[in-house]
Amino acid sequence: xxxxxxxxxxxxxQEKEAVTLDCTYDTSDPSYGLFWYKQPSSGEMIFLIxxxxxxxxxxxxxxxxxxxxxxxxxxxxxxxxxxxGDSAMYFCAMREDxxxxxxxxxxxxxxxxxx
Amino acid sequence: xxxxxQSPKYLFRKEGQNVTLSCEQNLNxxxxxxxxxxxxxxxxxxxxxxxxxDFQKGDIAEGYSVSREKKESFPLTVTSAQKNPTAFxxxxxxxxxxxxxxxxxxxGDGTRLxxx
Numbered sequence: 001x002x003x004x005x006x007x008x009x010x011x012x013x014q015e016k017e018a019v020t021l022d023c024t025y026d027t028s029d030p031s032y033g034l035f036w037y038k039q040p041s042s043g044e045m046i047f048l049i050x051x052x053x054x055x056x057x058x059x060x061x062x063x064x065x066x067x068x069x070x071x072x073x074x075x076x077x078x079x080x081x082x083x084x085g086d087s088a089m090y091f092c093a094m095r096e097d098x099x100x101x102x103x104x105x106x107x108x109x110x111x112x113x114x115x
Numbered sequence: 116x117x118x119x120x121q122s123p124k125y126l127f128r129k130e131g132q133n134v135t136l137s138c139e140q141n142l143n144x145x146x147x148x149x150x151x152x153x154x155x156x157x158x159x160x161x162x163x164x165x166x167x168x169d170f171q172k173g174d175i176a177e178g179y180s181v182s183r184e185k186k187e188s189f190p191l192t193v194t195s196a197q198k199n200p201t202a203f204x205x206x207x208x209x210x211x212x213x214x215x216x217x218x219x220x221x222x223g224d225g226t227r228l229x230x231x
Contacts, residue, residue: 004157033216035219035220042224043203043205043224043225044222044223044225045158047219047220050217050219091158093158095216097216100163100165101163101165101211101216101218102160102163102173103148103160105158105159106157107155107156108155108157
């Protein structure tokens, strides 16, 4: 069974609008972390934001925020005020704390920002 | 500046040949990881190492080998037993602590491997 599911292979958003990228996860470990990475066409992986399973508040980092709904096992990334430079692949990943620091990645969502 | 350096950026392999991808980090991180990415796909873990002279298989270790003789270095060898090696290979590192940790993995720029 998929541990990380990103159901949107591709998304379009108008410049300056907000967009939500979906991520659901599956784990029985009570202690885990969720990460979002951005991968531009050049290939490097850029860390965006982190949410721990015990964190009481949703994480925010500049224009990025994470809509964490623990009971529903979802960790959606919200990008506010989209910019042309936000066009990239976005990956959701999970680390289960009893698994030695390994990350499990979703299949990714390709975001295209239109001018 | 601290970071992770992968070399070469592009690599071509002939049939039956072993090739080695280099990964060096100067972040003083304990843990290092190798991932494979196929076109349009997510990353899959090949091998990882939490400490020098120790490493564990990931989900797709067959046809690959690694070593961790120094904290800074974690080279990956793609052996001739790996029948479909064409992919993008990413190396990562992170601080490692037991249990709860918010340390992200930091990635190199990757190596694109192709079959001649």
